[in-house]
Amino acid sequence: xxxxxxxxxxxxxxxxxxxxxxxxxxxxxxxxxxxxxxxxxxxxxxxxxxxxxxxxxxxxxxxxxxxxxxxxxxxxxxxxxxxxxxxxxxxxxxxxxxxxxxxxxxxxxxxxxxxxxxxxxxxxxxxxxxxxxxxxxxxxxxxxxxxxxxxxxxxxxxxxxxxxxxxxxxxxxxxxxxxxxxxxxxxxxxxxxxxxxxxxxxxxxxxxxxxxxxxxxxxxxxxxxxxxxxxxxxxxxxxxxxxxxxxxxxxxxxxxxxxxxxxxxxxxxxxxxxxxxxxxxxxxxxxxxxxxxxxxxxxxxxxxxxxxxxxxxxxxxxxxxxxxxxxxxxxxxxxxxxxxxxxxxxxxxxxxxxxxxxxxxxxxxxxxxxxxxxxxxxxxxxxxxxxxxxxxxxxxxxxxxxxxxxxxxxxxxxxxxxxxxxxxxxxxxxxxxxxxxxxxxxxxxxxxxxxxxxxxxxxxxxxxxxxxxxxxxxxxxxxxxxxxxxxxxxxxxxxxxxxxxxxxxxxxxxxxxxxxxxxxxxxxxxxxxxxxxxxxxxxxxxxxxxxxxxxxxxxxxxxxxxxxxxxxxxxxxxxxxxxxxxxxxxxxxxxxxxxxxxxxxxxxxxxxxxxxxxxxxxxxxxxxxxxxxxxxxxxxxxxxxxxxxxxxxxxxxxxxxxxxxxxxxxxxxxxxxxxxxxxxxxxxxxxxxxxxxxxxxxxxxxxxxxxxxxxxxxxxxxxxxxxxxxxxxxxxxxxxxxxxxxxxxxxxxxxxxxxxxxxxxxxxxxxxxxxxxxxxxxxxxxxxxxxxxxxxxxx
DNA sequence: GTGGTTTGTCATAAC
DNA sequence: ACGTTATGACAAACC
Numbered sequence: 001x002x003x004x005x006x007x008x009x010x011x012x013x014x015x016x017x018x019x020x021x022x023x024x025x026x027x028x029x030x031x032x033x034x035x036x037x038x039x040x041x042x043x044x045x046x047x048x049x050x051x052x053x054x055x056x057x058x059x060x061x062x063x064x065x066x067x068x069x070x071x072x073x074x075x076x077x078x079x080x081x082x083x084x085x086x087x088x089x090x091x092x093x094x095x096x097x098x099x100x101x102x103x104x105x106x107x108x109x110x111x112x113x114x115x116x117x118x119x120x121x122x123x124x125x126x127x128x129x130x131x132x133x134x135x136x137x138x139x140x141x142x143x144x145x146x147x148x149x150x151x152x153x154x155x156x157x158x159x160x161x162x163x164x165x166x167x168x169x170x171x172x173x174x175x176x177x178x179x180x181x182x183x184x185x186x187x188x189x190x191x192x193x194x195x196x197x198x199x200x201x202x203x204x205x206x207x208x209x210x211x212x213x214x215x216x217x218x219x220x221x222x223x224x225x226x227x228x229x230x231x232x233x234x235x236x237x238x239x240x241x242x243x244x245x246x247x248x249x250x251x252x253x254x255x256x257x258x259x260x261x262x263x264x265x266x267x268x269x270x271x272x273x274x275x276x277x278x279x280x281x282x283x284x285x286x287x288x289x290x291x292x293x294x295x296x297x298x299x300x301x302x303x304x305x306x307x308x309x310x311x312x313x314x315x316x317x318x319x320x321x322x323x324x325x326x327x328x329x330x331x332x333x334x335x336x337x338x339x340x341x342x343x344x345x346x347x348x349x350x351x352x353x354x355x356x357x358x359x360x361x362x363x364x365x366x367x368x369x370x371x372x373x374x375x376x377x378x379x380x381x382x383x384x385x386x387x388x389x390x391x392x393x394x395x396x397x398x399x400x401x402x403x404x405x406x407x408x409x410x411x412x413x414x415x416x417x418x419x420x421x422x423x424x425x426x427x428x429x430x431x432x433x434x435x436x437x438x439x440x441x442x443x444x445x446x447x448x449x450x451x452x453x454x455x456x457x458x459x460x461x462x463x464x465x466x467x468x469x470x471x472x473x474x475x476x477x478x479x480x481x482x483x484x485x486x487x488x489x490x491x492x493x494x495x496x497x498x499x500x501x502x503x504x505x506x507x508x509x510x511x512x513x514x515x516x517x518x519x520x521x522x523x524x525x526x527x528x529x530x531x532x533x534x535x536x537x538x539x540x541x542x543x544x545x546x547x548x549x550x551x552x553x554x555x556x557x558x559x560x561x562x563x564x565x566x567x568x569x570x571x572x573x574x575x576x577x578x579x580x581x582x583x584x585x586x587x588x589x590x591x592x593x594x595x596x597x598x599x600x601x602x603x604x605x606x607x608x609x610x611x612x613x614x615x616x617x618x619x620x621x622x623x624x625x626x627x628x629x630x631x632x633x634x635x636x637x638x639x640x641x642x643x644x645x646x647x648x649x650x651x652x653x654x655x656x657x658x659x660x661x662x663x664x665x666x667x668x669x670x671x672x673x674x675x676x677x678x679x680x681x682x683x684x685x686x687x688x689x690x691x692x693x694x695x696x697x698x699x700x701x702x703x704x705x706x707x708x709x710x711x712x713x714x715x716x717x718x719x720x721x722x723x724x725x726x727x728x729x730x731x732x733x734x735x736x737x738x739x740x741x742x743x744x745x746x747x748x749x750x751x752x753x754x755x756x757x758x759x760x761x762x763x764x765x766x767x768x769x770x771x772x773x774x775x776x777x778x779x780x781x782x783x784x785x786x787x788x789x790x791x792x793x794x795x
Numbered sequence: 796g797t798g799g800t801t802t803g804t805c806a807t808a809a810c
Numbered sequence: 811a812c813g814t815t816a817t818g819a820c821a822a823a824c825c
Contacts, residue, residue: 635804657812690803693817
């Protein structure tokens with residue numbers, strides 16, 4: 001049933017998309033909001049086994065909101081939501097034609113041959129599609145708008161692979177269309193041009209998508225084959241030819257005039273670009289539109305500096321840095337956290353940020369430059385990866401490679417370099433991400449850091465810390481107006497404060513405890529606050545759930561944990577099939593997914609004989625999948641098969657008791673079979689309970705961690721306030737002292753002689769009166785007062 | 796080979 | 811009493 005539902009869901013959504021394409025408005029919301037149980041259930045699916053007591057109300061928690069926030073099935077839920085969002089956005093897409101050119105230009109920039117971009121720097125991204133749908137079908141037609149290839153209108157592959165959806169017939173049909181646009185001559189031409197690009201210095205490794213392509217083939221062998229074999233071949237060879245088309249093969253100069261004439265090639269290019277995107281970023285959310293944005297940016301740069309930037313690009317593209325997988329996952333998660341961005345804001349940011357990072361030439365930036373400072377370049381950054389890099393794992397680092405701002409910056413080997421001109425953007429970009437810790441040092445070095453409301457905490461706290469560093473506590477305490485007792489008291493307090501830091505040992509940069517007194521206290525407090533920034537808040541991988549905590553960085557020593565969570569929270573296996581880096585991870589992460597949806601269900605279509613070898617490869621891969629299926633089938637599944645249990649383990653486990661009993665009654669089963677079934681049910685439920693329990697445990701830890709960090713921030717803030725109070729008290733005391741001296745020097749006795757300050761002093765009465773008293777008397781009185789107080793205390 | 800991690804399973808308590 | 815859930819503990823598989 002789940003199987004059927006899934007199939008129906010995908011098909012329904014795709015059908016809806018098609019209807020929308022031909023102008024029929026399909027309002028899914030109506031169906032969903034009208035509380036029509038069957039459709040709701042079909043589309044959104046029942047909550048997972050992770051929902052507490054869900055077996056009892058399996059059909060009552062269908063809108064997703066009923067899913068337990070800790071449910072592992074949130075992944076599927078969000079996937080479904082994403083699909084629905086895509087559908088809902090269909091009638092709101094308004095991506096201007098120039099986007100297409102932008103794409104092409106971008107490909108050129110990759111090949112290091114810059115194509116002139118005449119595209120408008122502003123790309124209107126429907127935000128709903130924005131972060132959520134870049135990989136989505138909506139994006140495709142929009143970007144193809146200017147391709148002049150009306151017959152190939154749609155490419156659902158992105159959505160398919162992203163969502164792990166079963167390839168639909170529409171999908172395959174569209175794939176065929178897309179591939180069919182390319183004639184053999186076109187391909188040859190493309191290949192020639194591409195070789196010219198290679199000769200011109202375009203690194204072949206730039207196009208090395210072969211691994212991912214293999215993965216993609218595994219995922220959707222049939223659709224892939226149906227698109228076109230030659231295309232596949234070129235992909236295998238790492239050839240990405242479309243980028244070469246709009247480029248003069250000899251000079252490497254861009255030839256924008258050719259773009260409109262490209263026709264079918266253009267559409268292919270877009271398809272490939274999309275597939276590239278899809279392969280690069282298996283998560284639907286990340287492989288969003290931004291790519292075109294960056295492309296535009298690059299192209300603008302190229303326009304401005306046509307010749308130099310190209311050579312520069314060559315070097316840059318060849319010097320792609322590698323980051324380790326953990327960091328990259330972190331980056332991915334950071335982007336996911338940004339998904340919750342407001343739609344319109346993102347739209348504006350997308351459009352405005354395009355130029356802001358492109359290069360420093362103001363004339364090219366013109367009006368859009370105005371918005372640059374408040375733009376959020378995250379999208380374009382991501383897209384830059386997606387379009388440029390062979391693997392998603394290199395996405396984020398790529399943002400900081402020289403390609404990022406080719407026009408204005410000379411290439412440097414450092415990956416995390418930030419141009420000061422971009423710093424504000426980057427601030428807003430990463431403030432809410434987990435990258436804070438990573439980029440922090442660079443941030444500090446860049447001149448133009450502005451703290452935006454988006455990222456209040458990391459940087460504000462840092463500022464606080466720096467302020468705290470500036471304030472030497474004991475200096476203050478020891479200063480005039482402060483008694484030694486007060487100072488020591490303050491010191492004690494600070495020591496006790498710093499003693500509160502739970503795990504300052506986290507940091508490799510943990511200050512040595514040998515430092516004494518105030519400076520030590522201040523530094524320890526500041527470091528602890530820093531850790532609170534770098535700490536494990538990256539744990540909030542359930543970004544949709546714990547988004548508020550996204551401000552904290554996830555670097556530090558928590559990357560392993562983060563990756564775990566990452567996998568736990570977004571472990572739709574179908575998505576991970578696109579990640580070659582994860583190939584060797586053979587854990588079975590398919591928790592609640594039926595095996596059928598996890599591995600099989602790739603429709604087989606007739607294959608051309610020319611592609612027989614490919615088919616063989618793929619069929620062998622399918623066979624491997626089947627073997628894997630058998631191999632990875634749980635013991636219970638194998639037992640059930642051996643005992644010829646007539647229904648699925650999934651049913652056995654997930655059916656409500658009544659239906660389960662009915663099921664048992666319907667079939668005549670032996671005692672052994674019944675026992676096995678009950679065992680399977682018990683174990684299955686327990687298995688999910690264990691998963692649930694572990695996740696909950698983890699979440700508890702995360703929450704505690706976040707609480708600790710929050711408390712640390714509070715502590716830093718209170719400490720800062722305390723310092724301010726102390727300072728203001730000191731100032732008041734100084735002022736008071738000055739006034740005292742002034743008044744005293746003006747006092748005269750009856751004979752007009754001044755009172756010697758060493759013999760007399762001013763005493764303040766409780767009623768505001770001021771008396772001049774001999775010091776001896778004043779001292780005696782002061783001595784009496786403490787006695788009195790002591791007496792009072794004794795009383 | 797060892798150690799850490801992930802996952803499944805069992806036993807048990809609690810609801 | 812029965813079914814389900816929660817959780818500690820253990821073991822197997824994997825890296």
